[in-house]
Amino acid sequence: MSLFEHILEGVPDSIFAMMEAFAADTNDKKVNLSPGIYRDDNAKTWVLPSVQKAREILVADQNLNHDISPQMGNPDLVSVARQITFKDTLSSRIITSMQTISGTGANHFIARLLSDTLQPKTVWLSNPTWENHPKIWTHVNSAIEQHLYPYYDYRTSTLDIEGMISTLKERASRGDVIILQVCAHNPTGLDPSMEDWETIAEVCEEKGIFPVLDSAYQGFATGDADNDAWAIRHFAARSRGTMEFAVTQSFSKNFGLYGERVGVLHIVTRTRGSAAKAESALKTLSRAEITSAPAFGAKVVATILQDQVLREQWQEDLKTMSGRLRHMRKRLYDELIKRNTPGNWAHLLTDIGMFSYMRLSEDQLAILRNTFHVYLLPSSRLSWTGLTSRNVEYVAESIHKVVTLSM
Numbered sequence: 001m002s003l004f005e006h007i008l009e010g011v012p013d014s015i016f017a018m019m020e021a022f023a024a025d026t027n028d029k030k031v032n033l034s035p036g037i038y039r040d041d042n043a044k045t046w047v048l049p050s051v052q053k054a055r056e057i058l059v060a061d062q063n064l065n066h067d068i069s070p071q072m073g074n075p076d077l078v079s080v081a082r083q084i085t086f087k088d089t090l091s092s093r094i095i096t097s098m099q100t101i102s103g104t105g106a107n108h109f110i111a112r113l114l115s116d117t118l119q120p121k122t123v124w125l126s127n128p129t130w131e132n133h134p135k136i137w138t139h140v141n142s143a144i145e146q147h148l149y150p151y152y153d154y155r156t157s158t159l160d161i162e163g164m165i166s167t168l169k170e171r172a173s174r175g176d177v178i179i180l181q182v183c184a185h186n187p188t189g190l191d192p193s194m195e196d197w198e199t200i201a202e203v204c205e206e207k208g209i210f211p212v213l214d215s216a217y218q219g220f221a222t223g224d225a226d227n228d229a230w231a232i233r234h235f236a237a238r239s240r241g242t243m244e245f246a247v248t249q250s251f252s253k254n255f256g257l258y259g260e261r262v263g264v265l266h267i268v269t270r271t272r273g274s275a276a277k278a279e280s281a282l283k284t285l286s287r288a289e290i291t292s293a294p295a296f297g298a299k300v301v302a303t304i305l306q307d308q309v310l311r312e313q314w315q316e317d318l319k320t321m322s323g324r325l326r327h328m329r330k331r332l333y334d335e336l337i338k339r340n341t342p343g344n345w346a347h348l349l350t351d352i353g354m355f356s357y358m359r360l361s362e363d364q365l366a367i368l369r370n371t372f373h374v375y376l377l378p379s380s381r382l383s384w385t386g387l388t389s390r391n392v393e394y395v396a397e398s399i400h401k402v403v404t405l406s407m
């Protein structure tokens with residue numbers, strides 16, 4: 001008998017499952033609208049020109065080696081990561097920053113650290129949220145309760161800010177943790193306004209809730225990395241800079257470095273003493289779990305952000321990516337309106353970033369996949385990255401048929 005026979009089978013991850021199903025589909029009309037990975041208008045993975053150039057510089061460097069990074073990560077990466085995240089607020093706050101295995105690793109490390117130190121009773125997640133948030137917290141400590149705060153209004157496809165605020169006011173306790181996505185919310189594409197962010201920060205402060213600001217799409221939302229970091233800088237500056245919080249930063253999407261696993265965790269503390277303790281705990285954790293973070297992608301990001309010309313190219317690249325997605329939003333919207341497809345599609349134009357919620361039922365999604373070979377996640381999240389000028393009419397026609405068929 002095998003020692004592994006008693007393992008309980010896990011629930012397959014919907015994104016990876018969908019990618020496998022898509023790869024096995026031999027129909028030449030197939031369209032993959034499920035993964036959050038940027039594709040160009042030919043549905044091909046895009047290496048950002050700024051990344052291409054940085055890669056060439058690194059590879060041509062005779063001194064490029066494969067040494068291990070220091071415990072807190074590649075110092076150049078950590079330095080530029082702090083700068084693009086906090087900008088003007090950097091000098092006024094005490095911030096401990098460590099390179100992590102991308103955004104997932106940053107989320108994991110902060111969950112582990114908070115579970116050990118703050119010992120929250122509850123972690124609050126948006127309804128809905130990135131499907132890995134609950135998995136990471138369950139994996140770290142299944143005794144921490146997970147509650148959803150209202151976020152997406154399923155009737156109107158708008159942000160339920162009143163529901164969110166009143167739920168937190170009524171039900172959250174001092175010492176709870178809240179995960180807040182900074183911009184281009186996954187999976188809904190709905191972000192709070194600046195005014196909403198002020199209210200959210202106020203409630204966190206009043207109630208003593210520890211915010212983890214998950215920043216996976218900086219630059220993707222508006223095409224401008226500064227605009228997209230507004231909420232973080234607001235949290236850093238409010239109440240004369242006394243609020244403690246963490247930021248989990250991913251470079252997967254905004255640099256197209258998905259497989260390189262580049263990320264940074266920032267912890268903003270009130271005192272130097274707590275910063276030193278946080279740093280020591282992170283070093284212990286990192287040593288036991290990963291020893292050292294991956295080097296190459298970190299060098300790519302640092303090379304770009306330290307060089308004026310490459311940095312400007314990167315800003316152009318962000319505009320190219322976010323602009324293409326905005327264009328596809330408009331194209332699909334127009335095609336649905338042209339067909340008088342029943343439903344409220346206005347939000348497709350105002351949602352932000354890679355995703356939108358289509359509010360299609362499980363049955364409709366199954367027909368879309370099995371009959372038309374158009375793949376969305378089971379949650380009805382559509383990733384705009386798979387839409388191109390060549391397939392947008394086919395996708396609109398497929399959605400139209402599925403929606404009208406089931407009426």
Ligand SMILES: Cc1ncc(COP(=O)(O)O)c(C=O)c1O
Nearest residue numbers: 102103104130186214216250252
């Ligand atoms: C909200 C959110 N947070 C974090 C991540 C982490 O991504 P990665 O580990 O690829 O950097 C993602 C990726 O999809 C995300 O959508």
